[in-house]
Amino acid sequence: MGSAVLDCAHFTAGECRSCTWLGQPYDDQLAAKLAATRALVDAPGLVWLPPVTSPGSGFRNKAKMVVAGTADAPTLGILDPDGGGVDLRDCALHTPGIIAALPVLAALVTRADLTPYDVRSGAPVAQRGELKHLLVTESPDGELMVRIVVRSTATEARVRKHLPWLREALPAVRVVTLNVQPEHRAVLEGDRELVLTDADTLPMRTGDVTLHLRPRSFFQTNTAVATALYDEAAAWVAEIAPARVVDLYCGVGGFALHLAAPGRQVTGIEISADAIASAERSRDEAGLPGEIAFAVGDATDAEHASLLADADLVVVNPPRRGLGHELAVRLEESGVRHVLYSSCNPETLARDLADLASYRPVRGRLLDMFPQTPHAEVLVLLERAGQRTE
Numbered sequence: 001m002g003s004a005v006l007d008c009a010h011f012t013a014g015e016c017r018s019c020t021w022l023g024q025p026y027d028d029q030l031a032a033k034l035a036a037t038r039a040l041v042d043a044p045g046l047v048w049l050p051p052v053t054s055p056g057s058g059f060r061n062k063a064k065m066v067v068a069g070t071a072d073a074p075t076l077g078i079l080d081p082d083g084g085g086v087d088l089r090d091c092a093l094h095t096p097g098i099i100a101a102l103p104v105l106a107a108l109v110t111r112a113d114l115t116p117y118d119v120r121s122g123a124p125v126a127q128r129g130e131l132k133h134l135l136v137t138e139s140p141d142g143e144l145m146v147r148i149v150v151r152s153t154a155t156e157a158r159v160r161k162h163l164p165w166l167r168e169a170l171p172a173v174r175v176v177t178l179n180v181q182p183e184h185r186a187v188l189e190g191d192r193e194l195v196l197t198d199a200d201t202l203p204m205r206t207g208d209v210t211l212h213l214r215p216r217s218f219f220q221t222n223t224a225v226a227t228a229l230y231d232e233a234a235a236w237v238a239e240i241a242p243a244r245v246v247d248l249y250c251g252v253g254g255f256a257l258h259l260a261a262p263g264r265q266v267t268g269i270e271i272s273a274d275a276i277a278s279a280e281r282s283r284d285e286a287g288l289p290g291e292i293a294f295a296v297g298d299a300t301d302a303e304h305a306s307l308l309a310d311a312d313l314v315v316v317n318p319p320r321r322g323l324g325h326e327l328a329v330r331l332e333e334s335g336v337r338h339v340l341y342s343s344c345n346p347e348t349l350a351r352d353l354a355d356l357a358s359y360r361p362v363r364g365r366l367l368d369m370f371p372q373t374p375h376a377e378v379l380v381l382l383e384r385a386g387q388r389t390e
Contacts, residue, residue, distance in 0.1 A: 006056045006372060008092060015086045016078060019093070019372035026056050026371065033376045034366050040350040041380065043361050052228045052367040057092040059222045059371065063102065063136040064188065065089070067109065067116045074109045074116055076102055076134060083120035093372065097138040097172060104170045105134055105146065111165065112158040117151060119184075130155050132181055133188060137202060137213065138172075140223050145175040145202040147215055149189055151182050160196060174199050177215045189216070201278060206230055209257045209286060212278040217252050220377075222369045229367050229377060230258040233315070233340060236363065236381050240338055242312030248299035248327075249317045253279030255342070256292060259315070265291040267307060271298050300327045308334035315340045322348025328355035339382040344369070346378055358384050 005025055010016040021029050034051055065076040068085025075085030089102035109116070115129035133149035146166075148159060156178055167173055176197045181190030193215050201212040204219060206227040213219050220226035237245070237259050247256040250268030252275050259266055260283075270276050279294045297304065299318070308314055314336050316323060322345060323331070331339060332355065339359060343349035353361065359382040369377040 006092060010086070010088060010091070015080070016088060016091075018078070021374060022372045026053075029371065030368060033368065033374065036374070037346045037364075037366055037376065037378055040346045041353065041361060041364060041378070046361045047363050049363065049365040052225060052232070052365065054222055054225050054368045054371050056371045058095055059224065060093040061095055061098075061138050061219075061223050062221050063091070063094050063098045063134070065102070065134045065136070067114075067131050067134055068118070069116055071113050071115045072110055074106050074114075074131075076106055079119065083118075085116070095138045097142050097144065098136050101136055101138075101144055101146075101170055101172070102134075104166070105136070107169070108162060108166055112155065112162045114148075114150075114155055114158070135179075135189070137219070139174075139202050139213075140205045141203070142172050143174040143202060144170070144172045145177075145213065145215065146173055147177045147179050147189070147193075149179045149181050151180070153178065153180060153194070156194065163196060173197075175202055175215065179215070201281070206254065207258070209254075210282060211252045211254060211257070212281045212285075213252060214274045214278050217272065217275045217278055219252065220254075220369060225367050225369045225377070226254070229342065229369075229379060230254055232365060232367070232379055233342070234258045236340065236379075237313065240313065242338065244311045245313045245315065246304075246307055246311040246336075247315040247317075248304075249319075250279060250294065250315075251275050251317070253282055253294065255315045255317060255340075256294070257282055257286065257288065260288045260292055263291070266293070268292075268294040269297045269299050269304060269307075270294070271296065300324060302330065305330060305334065308336055311336045313338045313340060315342070317342040318348075320345040320348065323352045323355075325355055328352045332356055332358055335384070337384050341380045341382060343378045343380070344375065346376070349378060349380065353382075356382065360385060 011022045069075040075087040077086045077088030114131040117129040117132045130150045135147040137145040178194040179189045180192040204211045245266045247268040250270045256268040276294045363381040367377040
């Protein structure tokens, strides 16, 4: 990767400081992340593999743009401390396809007369405008999902009217939705989603598996590193050859589908019904073994105790808050031989490992999912004391 420093005019001008490590050479960023992770997660015999690197720019597959200004002159980016718009449509972190799409979407705002929501206005909320955010995701094959976050459905007819123009101006668009978020507070999206296109999922190709991303489904923001994460997990799991795998927090099925193998029973648990529907669609389209099952459920619920007890391997990919004490204790009591833990927060990973007292980490790898920030993804294989990974 070298030690290049990404040059960003917005950072230099103090307009955007989201990339808190932007001024540091990439090699220094990587070394600092690895040192911090190893200080938190350490054990006798733990082998750290070389970190998986990422390009310092052009890696982010999702843009979350606050829309401000006016319908005739919208800004797409963030808000300044006073609530005014800072235009970041040229943000170098985004994939080239997103950067190319944002000016077209700004033109859509003008053509459809979508008045941006003004958080600064002293006027009644009803007069503050409708358009809040534009959320844009690009697949590895260059297709786009565009989600238009609005305060109500008042703009639906105008958006539908201009969809043919959008599809002609931006042929990469596959999915367009209106997301309704009526609250007057800093909430990115609402619970109601109106799909305006025939397609309702964005296929995300990760190695040999294509995952279907629905509008409100979670997917890693760095597709290349996410693919490396799934490949690494598959390689580690192939070595221990479990017959029964349980994937908690399975999302759209990333780990579960990559761990599929003949004769192996894989069960994915996820609280989002939309994500489970996506996982089942990906499984069926891929013609994967019939032993893969997905179910809607809370990963932390005690009802899964018997499922864990029957497993040879449990995969966990929790949110930043980690597993929490109750689920960690449930894993501890399950007797499962191996746990594969994918963490986006080494601090909560270290806390959870303290609760998993019967397990020892035997292999770890840092994957730099989030360059220019202190955040990283960490994959750790745990084995129960007395077991040996060949």
